[in-house]
Amino acid sequence: MQLTLWTYEGPPHVGAMRIAASMRGVHYVLHAPQGDTYADLLFTMIERRGQRPPVTYTTFQARDLGGDTAELVKRTVREAAERFHPDALLVGESCTAELIQDQPGALAQGMGLSMPVVTLELPAYSKKENWGAAETLYQLVRNLLKPQVPDQTQHDPKAWMAVGRRPRVNLIGPSLLGFRCRDDVLEIQRLLTVHGIDVGVVAPLGAKVSDIQRIPQADLNVCLYPEIAESSCSWLERSFGMPFTRTVPIGVGATHSFLVELHTLLGMDPPTEEEGYRCSRLPWYSESVDSTYLTGKRVFIFGDGSHALAAARICSEELGFKVVGLGTYSREMARSVRAAAKELGLEALISDDYLEVEAAMADTAPELVLGTQMERHSAKRLGIPCAVISTPMHVQDVPARNSPQMGWEGANVIFDAWVHPLMMGLEEHLIGMFRHDFEFVDGHQSHLGHRGGTDQAAEDHNPSPVVMSSEEQGPVWTADGEAELKKIPFFVRGKVRRNTETYARQEGRLEISSETLYDAKAHYKA
């Protein structure tokens, strides 16, 4: 028994729902009590879907338990098949149904339905959402492709050359309620098109049963989201000999590595590293002087395995941050996250207890947190800026605009999303310069709120000498003085004006010429 307040992942049958809802023509009959329909709102509210997820719940109640729940399962399966005419039916159970052991999959298999029926066994008391999604995709792929499995694999990913067509790859793993999957697919499709590579099947997002059945027609599989797709890609490799790419193309370096891996597997000449510099703005933005300020910023990273790993690489290699904490809630990815942490001289935090994550965050005192929505709340409490990099999904993580994480545009999005919560270099510089100026009290705050320096400025602010009515009794600027003043950059001009006037008044001068200005400058520098 484990005390849980907030969770990073739902139960495994929610993972199965993600696969079913991502696809077209797939329906899921879920043996589940009244109330488990809450999961529908993840799709209709968080993802703003205009369709209900294709799930029919048996909705058993206490009074059904004494009777024949197996009959209820069969009735529900029959009704769902008749109403929705799916091309494939998934049948499974949620945590409570698992206890009553009706074996809904076996019941459905015995009903002589016309469409393929895939039984899902998702142990609710030991596994979680991402595992459930991966297992569902795997069972679906395996069941639908079993008839096509050859006795001996003789797949050649370079065969496209002999056939006289462009190379063709499948994108495996994008799903609903996955972080920016919708936009990543578009970005990767664009990237591959530029390199003359066709996309065969995208699955599960938008795929039909017939699409799954033509997966083997591609030269290889791109495993975009290992949490969801790795088991399916491995099976396709074992059964059909189709290789798959291991690199997740998030960040400039990883996108390049991905392209090299992909080209090599396909027998093509890999692109040069210069492509990333040309196609993404992240490299130049990171090199530009404004970003000097980012050097060594302490960053704490926590998320699902893939996104946490990608963030660690981007932060340390591309943005010049210092990674001071790295962790994941994906136990399936613990090994690679531990390895990445070790390379950074850290010990990885593998945990699904958000309070433990918050404690670790507070402990490392980072200047930036890259995490999930939970870390966003923790960071807010600790007064640390935060950008969200990973599921669990929040309505904010499904923006209206195109906002990928992968590929060259994904790197641009990441630069903006991760750097903007920090103050920009020039802004930081100016705030430091002007923090004692009276304009600061007019609510001039950076988006960091109290960290923008207002409190300090308010304390230092002494209103009386600031009422600088140069028109009335104060010293008068000569034309020559005004001209000199105009040469000073606008963002410091006001300060110089006031300092000079104060100096002139102290010195009892009636006029301010260019000479007075330089006198004042020397006075204040001295």
Added chain:
Amino acid sequence: MGANLRKESGPREVFCGLTSIVWLHRRMPDAFFLVVGSRTCAHLIQSAAGVMIFAEPRFGTAILNERDLAGLADAHDELDRVARELLARRPEIRTLFLVGSCPSEVIKLDLARAAERLNEELQGRVRVVNYSGSGIETTFTEGEDGALSALVPFLPSTEKRQLLLAGTLADAVEDRLVHLFARLGIETVCTLPPRQSTELPGVGPGTTVLLTQPFLSNTARLLKERGAKVLSSPFPLGAEGSRRWMETACRDFNLPGDRVASVLDPLEKRARMALEPHRAELAGKRIVLLPESQLEIPLARFLQRECGMELVEVGTPYLNREQMAPELELLPEGTDVTEGQHVEQQLDRVRDQQPDLVVCGMGLANPLEAEGITTKWSIELVFSPIHGIDQAGDLAELFSRPLRRRQLIHPALHPQTSNPSIHA
């Protein structure tokens, strides 16, 4: 009784009773709700609560795992350990609700025994009570009925003549109602649940109970068993319902009718004024209320009688005919009231009827909007202060706003056609 009552069964699109923890924990800040259940339970409450804004919420889940189910660990020992761990971390907690779930009910984990054992161990420092919020036994608001029922045995006995308001209200609404009852001449008004779990109201033969919510059948029964008199009345939604509700109490306290009228007349007049702009929007519009909170029948009565809406179908997850009789009497002859649900068949009827507004849960709202049907999500009705005569206008606004919004943006967003596109 004029309504046309029918029952329906099949797949349901409703929350389970655990969901009521989302408002109960806010009502009693010194109480903690510990669900004994699965990852699904934890995920449900988290998803229904919507945002994770609390450092440490006053609810959580003791998640059963394989070891508990396989008998490798004694579930009772484990529960004791989790409860101790929790109370050590949250020393301010005075009442611990152990909340049963579908899995804990199915494996027959005896939470009453667990509560007894923990009470003995804690020796009065923390009171431990238990109830079930499982989906196999309860729907949504019935969870509150369970929680309040669990408290009834602990209410001290009293002979005092008093009015007891049963059912969670927003604090501001409750203050207002207590104030109004004082003006009407009822000085002693107490509430269940109280604002602090340790300040339980007394109950006994002098106690008259007025239910603020229509979903407290079991709580009402238990209060009756403790000697209280439970009044039957329309519920305090809208100007008319709220007035009748207060009048019912006044009659029981034998307050002079002219005094009651002199307090209530101006309030009702003001409420009608507040309703007027919304009535203009809502009158003649056709509405379907899908089953979720058991508030559907009182709301339908309000929307029909005070806002002039036409009731196409009124769903309710569960119908307590006796308790709901005063409401049903006020519905127009032949109103279709459906108890239970077959969600697919009900949606077929919605599509056939093409109502102007559908009140439904969050799983159905956007899909219906995408089909061009305006909706109001029902969960807002259990989170918003809607009770009482002074809230009648605000209550009507919850229904008129979606219609007004559609009128505002539809012409510009769909300039070519009157049919909205499907956002899928």
